[in-house]
Amino acid sequence: MESVNITQLLESYFEGETTLAQEKELRAYFASDTIASEHECYIPLFKGVQVAKEETMVKSITFPKQENKTSSRWWLGIAASAVIVLAVSSYVYNDTNALTQEEQEAVMAFNQSKEALLLLSKSLNKGAEELDYLNEFTNTTNKYFK
Numbered sequence: 001m002e003s004v005n006i007t008q009l010l011e012s013y014f015e016g017e018t019t020l021a022q023e024k025e026l027r028a029y030f031a032s033d034t035i036a037s038e039h040e041c042y043i044p045l046f047k048g049v050q051v052a053k054e055e056t057m058v059k060s061i062t063f064p065k066q067e068n069k070t071s072s073r074w075w076l077g078i079a080a081s082a083v084i085v086l087a088v089s090s091y092v093y094n095d096t097n098a099l100t101q102e103e104q105e106a107v108m109a110f111n112q113s114k115e116a117l118l119l120l121s122k123s124l125n126k127g128a129e130e131l132d133y134l135n136e137f138t139n140t141t142n143k144y145f146k
Contacts, residue, residue: 003036010042
């Protein structure tokens with residue numbers, strides 16, 4: 001009967017569903033001298049777990065000292081604020097309307113070209129209106145000659 005119980009415990013153990021008390025019972029079973037032949041294949045597993053549990057590290061671990069980083073962060077914050085203030089003030093106080101002589105001439109030439117094209121557009125629109133009278137004359141003529 002105990003063999004069936006151990007088999008069920010092993011299945012639960014490998015599924016990760018055992019309690020600590022059940023795992024202690026399994027360790028005690030595999031530490032004893034009376035192990036069923038069907039469970040002998042699990043002996044190295046539980047012996048290895050026991051050996052790993054007893055291992056200790058003898059080497060001491062030393063961690064390097066950490067420097068106080070709050071002062072450097074404080075200075076970085078001040079530097080970042082200064083850069084932002086300089087960037088905003090240079091943008092605000094920069095005279096964006098001051099154009100060079102070449103730029104002013106280019107803007108003036110653009111405006112003159114724009115006016116000339118508007119005048120041409122108005123003239124073409126008047127000519128298109130005159131063509132509407134011609135189309136109406138053609139339509140009326142076509143009615144009588146058919």
